[in-house]
Amino acid sequence: MAVSISRVPGRSDFHMQAPAKKGLPSEKILTGLVVAIVVILSILPMLRLVQEILAPGGRLSIAAVEAGLSNPSTWTATWNSLVVGFGGTILAVLFGTAVAILVSLTDVRGRSAFVLCFVTPLMIAPQVTALAWLQLFGPASPLLKLIGLAPPLGTRNPLYSAQGIILLLGIQYGPLVFLMVRAGLRKLPRELVEAGLAGGAGRWTVLRTIVLPLMTPSIIGASALVFVSCVGNFGIPAFLGIPANYLVLPTLIYQRLAGAGPSVLAEVAFLSVLIGAIAMAGIVAQDIISRRRDYRISTTSLPVEPFELGRYRVLAETIMWLIVCAILVLPLLGLFLTSLVPGYGIPLSLKTATLSNYSFVLFDHAAAKSAFLNSSVLSVTAAVFAVLVAVPLGYFIAWRVSWWTKILNLTVEMPYALPGVVLAIAALLLFLKPIPLINLQIYNTVWIILYAYLARFMVLALRPTVSGFHQIDRSLEEAAQVAGAGFMMRLRTIIFPLVAPVAVAGGLLIFMTALSELTVSALLWSSGSETIGVVIFSFEQGGDSSYAAAISMMTVALTFLVMLASNFLAPHLPNGVLPWRD
Amino acid sequence: MAGLTIDQVSKRFGEHEALSNVSIDVADGEFLAVLGPSGCGKTTLLRMVAGFEKVSGGRIVIGGQTMSSAEHSLPPEKRKVGIVFQNYALWPHMTVAENVGYSLKVAKVGRAERDRRVTEALSLVNLNGFGDRRPANLSGGQRQRVALARCLVSAPSLVLFDEPLANLDVHLRASMEDEFADFHKRTGTTIVYITHDQAEAMALADRIAVMDKGKLAQLAPPRELYREPANEMVASFISQGIILPADVLTAAESGHCRVRVLGQEVVVRCRPDERPRAGAKLCCRSPELEAVGAHEEGIPVAIKRVVYQGGSARVELSPVERPDLNLHIEQADPVTLEAGVEARVRIKSGWVIPEAGNAS
Ligand SMILES: Nc1ncnc2c1ncn2[C@@H]1O[C@H](COP(=O)(O)OP(=O)(O)OP(=O)(O)O)[C@@H](O)[C@H]1O
Ligand SMILES: [Mg+2]
Numbered sequence: 001m002a003v004s005i006s007r008v009p010g011r012s013d014f015h016m017q018a019p020a021k022k023g024l025p026s027e028k029i030l031t032g033l034v035v036a037i038v039v040i041l042s043i044l045p046m047l048r049l050v051q052e053i054l055a056p057g058g059r060l061s062i063a064a065v066e067a068g069l070s071n072p073s074t075w076t077a078t079w080n081s082l083v084v085g086f087g088g089t090i091l092a093v094l095f096g097t098a099v100a101i102l103v104s105l106t107d108v109r110g111r112s113a114f115v116l117c118f119v120t121p122l123m124i125a126p127q128v129t130a131l132a133w134l135q136l137f138g139p140a141s142p143l144l145k146l147i148g149l150a151p152p153l154g155t156r157n158p159l160y161s162a163q164g165i166i167l168l169l170g171i172q173y174g175p176l177v178f179l180m181v182r183a184g185l186r187k188l189p190r191e192l193v194e195a196g197l198a199g200g201a202g203r204w205t206v207l208r209t210i211v212l213p214l215m216t217p218s219i220i221g222a223s224a225l226v227f228v229s230c231v232g233n234f235g236i237p238a239f240l241g242i243p244a245n246y247l248v249l250p251t252l253i254y255q256r257l258a259g260a261g262p263s264v265l266a267e268v269a270f271l272s273v274l275i276g277a278i279a280m281a282g283i284v285a286q287d288i289i290s291r292r293r294d295y296r297i298s299t300t301s302l303p304v305e306p307f308e309l310g311r312y313r314v315l316a317e318t319i320m321w322l323i324v325c326a327i328l329v330l331p332l333l334g335l336f337l338t339s340l341v342p343g344y345g346i347p348l349s350l351k352t353a354t355l356s357n358y359s360f361v362l363f364d365h366a367a368a369k370s371a372f373l374n375s376s377v378l379s380v381t382a383a384v385f386a387v388l389v390a391v392p393l394g395y396f397i398a399w400r401v402s403w404w405t406k407i408l409n410l411t412v413e414m415p416y417a418l419p420g421v422v423l424a425i426a427a428l429l430l431f432l433k434p435i436p437l438i439n440l441q442i443y444n445t446v447w448i449i450l451y452a453y454l455a456r457f458m459v460l461a462l463r464p465t466v467s468g469f470h471q472i473d474r475s476l477e478e479a480a481q482v483a484g485a486g487f488m489m490r491l492r493t494i495i496f497p498l499v500a501p502v503a504v505a506g507g508l509l510i511f512m513t514a515l516s517e518l519t520v521s522a523l524l525w526s527s528g529s530e531t532i533g534v535v536i537f538s539f540e541q542g543g544d545s546s547y548a549a550a551i552s553m554m555t556v557a558l559t560f561l562v563m564l565a566s567n568f569l570a571p572h573l574p575n576g577v578l579p580w581r582d
Numbered sequence: 583m584a585g586l587t588i589d590q591v592s593k594r595f596g597e598h599e600a601l602s603n604v605s606i607d608v609a610d611g612e613f614l615a616v617l618g619p620s621g622c623g624k625t626t627l628l629r630m631v632a633g634f635e636k637v638s639g640g641r642i643v644i645g646g647q648t649m650s651s652a653e654h655s656l657p658p659e660k661r662k663v664g665i666v667f668q669n670y671a672l673w674p675h676m677t678v679a680e681n682v683g684y685s686l687k688v689a690k691v692g693r694a695e696r697d698r699r700v701t702e703a704l705s706l707v708n709l710n711g712f713g714d715r716r717p718a719n720l721s722g723g724q725r726q727r728v729a730l731a732r733c734l735v736s737a738p739s740l741v742l743f744d745e746p747l748a749n750l751d752v753h754l755r756a757s758m759e760d761e762f763a764d765f766h767k768r769t770g771t772t773i774v775y776i777t778h779d780q781a782e783a784m785a786l787a788d789r790i791a792v793m794d795k796g797k798l799a800q801l802a803p804p805r806e807l808y809r810e811p812a813n814e815m816v817a818s819f820i821s822q823g824i825i826l827p828a829d830v831l832t833a834a835e836s837g838h839c840r841v842r843v844l845g846q847e848v849v850v851r852c853r854p855d856e857r858p859r860a861g862a863k864l865c866c867r868s869p870e871l872e873a874v875g876a877h878e879e880g881i882p883v884a885i886k887r888v889v890y891q892g893g894s895a896r897v898e899l900s901p902v903e904r905p906d907l908n909l910h911i912e913q914a915d916p917v918t919l920e921a922g923v924e925a926r927v928r929i930k931s932g933w934v935i936p937e938a939g940n941a942s
Contacts, residue, residue, distance in 0.1 A: 191671030194634050195729075197658040198665045199685030200736065209684075213675040301669060305634060 027487040034393050035408065041455040042411045045426035049276075052269040052429050068270035077252040078274060080241075081231050084165045084248055085278070088230035091170025093223050096177025097215075099323065101207070103178075104185040107306040108317050115182075115582035117324040122175040122579065123559050125516035127235030127536060128552040129172055132331035134159055134239060134540075135338040135549060142337035142348040143330070160244040165237050169230045171327050176229070177222040179579050184218030185211075189301035203307055217290050224286030228279040232419020234519035235533075239540060249275045250421045254522055262432055265425070272425040276418050283417065332556065339549035357550035367530050367538075368551065374446055375532040379514035382453040383507035386461035390503050391496055394462055398469030399477075409466070416459040420519035427452045427524060446529035452520045457513060461506030464577045468502030471574050501572035508566045516555040584645025584739035584772060585610040586631065591640035591650075593626055593796075600626045601796045603640070611770040615777060615787035619819070622793045624776045628742050631774065632665050633658035644740055664733030664741040668748050670725045672717035678704070678728050679713035685736040703735040704728075707761065723754040730765070743775040747782065759785060780820060784808070792816050808867070809851070810933055817865035817935055824871070824909050828864040830934060833857045843929060844881045844901050852934035859937070866932040871911045873897070873925055880926030883909065885919050895919070899927065 053064055068074050099118065103111055121129060135141055138157040144150035158164065188211065196206040212219075234250040241251055253268045309316055340353040361368040393412070397405045415423045431448050434441040442448045480494045518533030525534045532555060539548035563580060570581055586608040593601040601623045608614045616624050629635045631642055633649065633656060642650040644663065649656045672681050683700045691699070704710055707727035717725055726746060733741055746762075747755045763786055766773055777783050783790050784804040792799040792807065792815075799819075800812040811817035818825055828843040834856040840849050843864050850864060874880040883899040895917040898910045902924065911927065913919055 189669065189671065190634075191667040191669055192673060194629075194632070194658065195665065195667065195671040195673075195732070196684065197634070198632055198661075198663060199688060199732070200659050200662070201684070201688040202657075202659055205688055210673055214673070216675075 030392055030487070030491075031396065034389065034396065037389055038393070038408055038411055041451075041458060042415050045423060045430055045455065046414065048430045049269060049273060049422065049426040052266060053273050056266055064266045064270050068267060068274070071267075073247070073252060074271065074274070077247045077249045077271075078278075080162070080246060081248040081250075081275065081278065083162055084169060084237065085227055085231040085282075087162070087166035088169025088173065088233075089223055089227045091166060092173040092226045092230075093177050093219060095170055095174035096179075096222065097181050097219060099174070099320075100178045100181035100185060101211070102316060102320065104182050105207075105211070105304060105307055106309050106313075106316060108309065108313060108320060110317070110320075112582040114320050114324065116580050117328055118178060119175045119580040120563075121172060121327055122179075123512055123563065124556055125235060125513075125518060125533060126168075126172055126233055127239055127518045127533060127540075128335070128516060128556060129331065130168055130236045130239035131536065131540060131545070131548055131552055132335040133164075133168055135545060136331055136334035140338075140341075140545070141334060142341055143334050145347050146337070157243075159240050160246075161240070162246055164240045165246070165248075168236045168240065169233060172233075172236065173226040173229055174327075175579075176226055177219070179576075180222040180225070181215055181218050183576060184215050186303050188214060188304055190304045191301055193304045220286050220290050224282050227282040228417060228419065231275060231278050231282070232421060232519070234421065234522060235537075238518070238522070238537065242541075249278075250419065250519065253421055253425070257523055262428070265428060265432065269425050269429060272419075272422045276422045279417070279419055335549050335552055335556070338545055339553045341546050343546070357546045358554070361535075361547050361551050365535075365547070367527075368535050368547070370528060371530040371532050371535040374449075374529055375515055375517075378446065378450055378453055378531065379511045379517075381450060382457055382514050383461070383510040385454055386458050386510050387503045387507040389458065390461035390465040390506060391499055392491065394465035394469050394499065394503070395491070395495060397462075398466045399474060409462075412459050412462055415455045416457070420456060421523065423452055423456050424520045424523040427455075427520075444526040444529070449521050449524045449529060449531065452524060453514050453517070456520060457510045460509045460513065461503055464502045464506040464509075464573075465499055467577070468499045468574060472498050501569050502574065502577055505566060505569050505573055505577045508562055508569075512559050512562055515558065516552075585612075586740055586772060586774065587641070587643040588627070588631070589641040589643065591627070591630065591642060592638045593623070593630060593635065594638045599796055601630075604793070604796075604798045605640075606791055606798065606801060608772055608774060611772055613766050613773045613775065613786060613788045615775045615783035615790045616793060617777065617780060617783050617790055617819075618793035618799075620778075623796045624793055625744055627793070628665075628744050628774065628776055631740075632663055632742055633661050662736070662738055662740075664736070664738035666726075666729050666733050666741070666743045666746045668745040670717075670729045670749075672725055672728055672732075674717055676717075677713065678709070678715050678717065678720070681717065681728060682713075682732045682735050684732065689736070699735055700731075703731040706734060706765070707731045722750050723758060726750065726758060727761075730761075734765070734769075737769075738771070740772045740774070743773065743777075745776055745778060748778060755779075755782070762786060792819060794819070810853075811865055812936060813938065814863055814865075814935055817863075817933075821867060822910070824866045824868070825935075826864045826866060826907065826909075826929075826932075828862050828932075828934070829860045830856060830858050830862045839934065841932075841934060843932075844904065846879075846881060846929060848929045848932070850929075850932040850934060853936050856934055856936070862937070863935040864929075864932045865935050866909075866929060868896075868911050870931045871909060871927055871929055873911060873913060873919060874928045876926060878926060878928070880928040882924060883927050884924055885921050887921055888917065888919055890917065899925070 055061065056064055102108065103114065134157055136143060137159055139151045139153050139155045141150050159168070192210060192214065193206055196210045201209065232250060234254065237248045237251050238254065241247060247255065249271055253271050256264050256268050337348055339357055341348050342352055342354045342356065346352055363369070393408065397409045427448055431443045442451065476498065477490055477494055480490045485493065516533050516536070517531065518537055521531040521534050522537060525531060532551060536548045536551050539551070566578055570578060588604055588606040591601060591604045592599065604627065606614070616627065618624050626635060630637055630650060636655050637650045637652060639652050641648055644661065649661055676684070679700050682703055683696050686696045686699060700713065704713060707730050709724065709727050709731065712724065717728065720728065747758055750758060759782055775786060787804060789801060789803050790807050791801045794815045800807060800816045807816065807820055811820060811823065814825055817823040826843050828841040830839055830841050831847070832840045834852050834854050837851055837854060838849050839852045839856050840847060841862065841864060882902040884902055884905070885897060885899045887898040889896045894912050894914045896910055897913055897919050898908065900907055900909065909927065919925060
């Protein structure tokens with residue numbers, strides 16, 4: 001699931017090069033350690049994947065590429081991936097931009113509450129979103145039944161379709177566009193708008209000819225990010241597409257692997273590179289387009305004065321909260337009601353409602369029980385590890401700007417920028433055989449999932465930490481240095497305490513994202529190493545929606561608790577680290 | 583052309599009263615400068631005239647038409663005022679020509695006519711041939727000129743400037759100042775011009791409004807502001823006037839009266855209705871003080887600091903009797919005074935600050 005902290009273009013360039021220092025041993029060791037971690041987590045899997053495609057078994061060959069290209073299902077899935085990728089992106093961009101403009105440029109009330117509600121779907125795992133919506137519209141929908149609108153049992157759920165996938169992708173990632181465009185609008189100096197008004201242009205003209213063109217960098221950036229997320233999304237097409245036999249590349253890979261096991265690894269490696277290539281094409285296109293439009297806004301000023309809606313204000317506010325109802329309240333309500341249903345199709349009433357689904361998944365179902373443990377340990381470990389690495393890594397990237405720290409930064413971004421399937425396949429390839437030298441077998445254990453999580457989510461802690469470093473006055477460290485503190489001492493007593501809140505906030509994001517992660521673990525799990533995401537998925541596939549809903553409700557509740565708890569950190573955080581806080 | 587009337591205007595931001603009961607009449611074709619310490623409400627006043635802020639009380643009338651009142655506010659796009667911002671506010675996604683021609687395009691002026699007027703406006707600010715450039719590729723002075731051209735192109739009858747030269751270096755400022763003055767003379771546009779720079783205001787304006795803490799402190803032509811400040815704030819704010827306690831001894835007679843200041847009796851300028859009173863304040867400008875020989879009649883002073891400024895020195899001193907008062911004088915080369923020594927100073931003239939609440 002993509003949780004992005006707004007990317008600041010052109011960051012870090014203005015930071016001065018650190019003066020040359022005598023190489024302290026502890027600093028060198030730490031540098032080496034950090035670089036080694038990045039190499040192992042980011043570079044190694046990518047190299048392994050490329051090797052598998054171009055030179056399987058050590059000899060140059062394009063047999064795998066040829067085999068992949070000649071298979072018609074490859075083409076169908078690629079086409080489908082592009083359809084839902086573009087469809088989801090267009091929907092998310094239209095939706096997110098419109099809401100961002102409404103919230104940022106008009107005088108609607110209750111903004112922070114709305115932003116909180118609107119951004120929350122981003123914090124909920126895609127497969128939970130998918131499940132919730134399925135419960136809302138399906139023939140078994142307890143909500144529709146309550147109001148007597150449910151279609152007859154046996155009717156096909158309208159969401160089992162390409163349109164359904166596009167709709168949910170748009171809803172899932174609309175908030176991402178919203179966050180990025182809103183960040184851009186906040187930086188728009190009010191004079192640029194006022195100069196247009198003074199020139200005689202009405203509000204709509206100013207919006208069309210000044211505001212929107214100036215927002216294109218934000219919108220294009222958001223589009224690329226959303227496109228990558230849509231193309232790489234597994235949860236939504238898995239829940240909505242597989243029943244309709246509408247396969248996209250990630251679900252095709254999943255089906256191949258689930259059906260034939262590691263024997264088809266070479267083939268799916270090609271497919272995963274194909275997704276990677278599509279995603280990269282999106283990013284490159286964004287880069288090319290935005291390079292031609294360098295609308296950098298250099299001045300700082302107050303943000304634009306909100307436009308008074310007058311008598312339309314109540315209407316706009318009503319629409320805003322209807323949106324919240326539609327994308328948050330109703331699906332969660334559907335999910336909640338389903339989790340109370342005693343069995344498929346049984347109408348829900350006060351008499352039939354039961355908590356037995358919860359007790360079943362918590363106490364009786366072995367896989368579910370171990371999944372709770374696995375996912376908790378995995379996400380906590382990934383979060384703690386990422387925070388510990390992000391602080392020194394962020395330090396080098398933000399304060400020791402040089403060519404190798406830039407490469408380091410890009411390298412860490414890669415496993416997250418590329419779809420999760422790509423990383424999962426790379427990890428499979430890497431660890432299918434025992435690790436050489438130490439002869440350790442982590443394939444078919446929970447450790448391979450941990451490895452993938454560390455690689456994939458590191459950047460979620462790194463980004464806020466780097467921006468945290470940028471906001472701290474470098475002289476704080478220099479003062480400690482003058483006072484004679486060595487590098488490790490400064491790291492422990494000065495640097496870590498200063499950036500700890502941001503890094504921890506990043507860790508919380510990782511925890512939330514990893515807790516009900518599905519894309520990676522769906523490909524890497526084995527008996528005994530199930531994750532919550534996997535268990536939800538298998539319950540739903542087996543028709544046990546009520547169990548799936550019960551687990552989902554618990555993860556959603558846990559997500560809300562973490563969001564609530566993280567508010568205690570908020571006063572110590574720069575703007576935008578916690579995406580749901582306005 | 584249009585005059586501007588600001589009538590009893592107030593503005594509150596929540597609890598904070600940013601402006602209270604400000605009234606200014608700007609005649610048709612007049613160049614009004616607005617001066618005041620930071621945060622006194624200059625920008626707020628300008629933004630209310632442009633229509634970006636609503637007034638909390640009072641009226642704003644432009645060219646005979648009420649634009650703002652507490653009940654009603656005409657939106658900025660209908661006011662036909664031009665505005666030049668301190669940060670230029672050029673749209674980075676448009677070329678210079680597109681920036682300048684924007685308001686014409688909005689008004690659906692035909693292509694040919696638009697091009698002609700854009701060229702005309704650009705040549706007015708000496709930027710012929712810059713039409714195809716992007717604002718990012720211009721120097722600060724050029725950007726400010728584009729901003730000026732953009733506001734001129736629609737021939738507004740009232741142009742507002744908010745510290746237009748604050749971001750420019752000293753040399754550019756001087757040449758842009760000339761251009762503004764030239765532009766005003768040529769077009770006869772009514773101008774309201776906010777600045778921090780007193781010399782700039784004095785050089786350009788027909789009249790200057792001095793603001794202080796949201797109130798109008800004085801509205802007068804530059805010379806009057808300098809020579810006859812209406813209150814202590816204006817007296818000390820403009821050119822660092824020196825304020826001294828004084829007793830008025832005689833009633834005004836042809837604009838002068840006799841006062842006692844720091845133990846000396848001096849004839850100074852005053853309002854025609856000035857009459858004898860104790861506890862008055864005298865405003866002296868540094869040229870109105872002069873250092874005199876040790877044996878001549880004068881106020882004994884201790885010299886605190888001498889700052890050489892090239893050709894002359896600024897000498898800061900305090901009366902021996904009243905070390906809490908700070909005076910300063912200029913001494914031309916050769917500078918003989920130095921810190922720590924005692925000297926004598928004579929007051930040649932000054933201005934009796936009118937009694938508070940005794941408006942002219
Ligand atoms: N939108 C606003 N909300 C609340 N207070 C405001 C707002 N705009 C201005 N103020 C306050 O009103 C006062 C006057 O501000 P204004 O910008 O008019 O000052 P100024 O005279 O232009 O100052 P400067 O010379 O520094 O530009 C200040 O105290 C400022 O904080
Ligand atoms: Mg101002």
